[in-house]
Each structure stands twice: as structure tokens, then as C-alpha cells.
């Protein structure tokens with residue numbers, strides 16, 4: 001378990017997959033990810049098997065949020081699964097990796113959990129994996145994500161112009177990164 005302030009990161013389990021499929025079919029999530037086609041459980045199961053065969057550093061984490069302040073009848077009062085995160089493209093010789101996440105449960109977006117997750121992952125990357133640089137890509141229309149990354153110390157490094165075609169228009173992809181030297185976590 002990797003603990004943040006109000007979140008914990010644990011290994012994704014098979015039981016998580018059906019809710020992941022539901023999240024990845026939600027327009028509010030998928031429009032910010034590079035997903036083109038509708039997602040089905042067999043797609044997700046195949047992806048999950050591929051992740052299990054990958055090196056530990058790139059295997060995904062389930063995000064559980066402490067739900068006291070968000071309680072409803074449908075949530076566990078202690079921990080509620082709210083999303084998925086992790087690293088990919090880990091480049092050991094250059095000690096860098098790419099970070100990705102989504103908060104799939106809409107009730108838990110916009111109340112600080114994403115920032116908690118990113119801070120926790122970056123701290124783990126620098127203090128445990130001994131990485132030197134964490135980078136990510138984000139579409140230009142994703143203001144909450146950009147703000148969240150800025151709050152965690154990420155800086156804009158570049159822009160891939162018109163690299164994403166969505167809903168009939170082109171969007172730029174922003175390249176952001178944080179270096180260990182400049183990170184103040």
C-alpha cells in the first residue's frame with residue numbers, strides 16, 4: 001500500500017475491472033484519455049493480463065479514497081475505489097517515467113483527491129524508485145488536470161500542436177514534467 005493524505009494506492013485486482021470498464025465508458029473520463037473505441041470487459045481483462053506480465057514499476061494502482069466526507073449509502077465509509085493511476089514508459093537509464101491517472105467516480109473529482117494521488121505518486125517516484133524526472137501528457141482543454149499537475153510542481157515543457165482530433169476539432173497536447181531537483185514535496 002502506498003499512502004497519501006486521503007488516498008491509498010494498491011495493486012489493481014480482477015474485481016476492480018468491471019468498475020474500470022464503466023468508468024472508461026464515461027464520456028467525462030474517456031474524452032481526456034486517448035481512448036477511441038468503447039471499452040468492454042474482455043478488452044480490459046486482456047489489458048490487465050498484459051500489465052501483470054510487465055515489470056512491477058509499470059503495473060497499475062487502484063486508487064482508494066477515504067470517504068468520510070463523501071458518505072452515501074453506496075460507499076464503504078472507510079475506503080472507496082475511485083480510479084486508477086500509475087507509471088508507464090519507465091526509462092531506467094535516464095531515470096524518468098510517464099505518469100497517468102483518472103478519477104473515474106465523478107463524485108470524487110474536483111475535491112482534491114487527484115492532487116493527493118499525483119503528489120503521492122511523484123513522492124514515490126523520487127524517494128522510492130529513485131527516478132529523476134516524471135513527465136506526462138495532457139490535452140489542452142483539460143483545465144482541472146493542468147491545474148492539478150501545476151499544484152504538484154509540474155511545469156509546461158512543450159506543446160504538440162493539433163495532435164489530438166476530438167469532437168470535430170484538433171487539440172494540442174501539452175508536455176509537462178517535474179524534476180527531482182525542483183520538487184519540494
Ligand SMILES: CC(C)(COP(=O)(O)OP(=O)(O)OC[C@H]1O[C@@H](n2cnc3c(N)ncnc32)[C@H](O)[C@@H]1OP(=O)(O)O)[C@@H](O)C(=O)NCCC(=O)NCCS
Pocket residue numbers: 028029030032033101102103104108109110111112113114115116137138139142143144145147148151
Ligand atoms: C484530472 C483529474 C485526475 C484531477 O483530479 P481532481 O481530483 O478532479 O483534481 P483536484 O480536485 O485535485 O484539483 C483540480 C484543480 O483544478 C481546478 N479546476 C477545476 N475546474 C477548473 C477549470 N475549469 N479551470 C481551471 N481550474 C479548474 C480546481 O479548482 C482545482 O484547483 P484548486 O485546488 O486550486 O482549486 C480528474 O479530474 C480526472 O480524473 N478527470 C478525468 C480523467 C482525466 O482527465 N485524467 C487525466 C488525463 S491527463
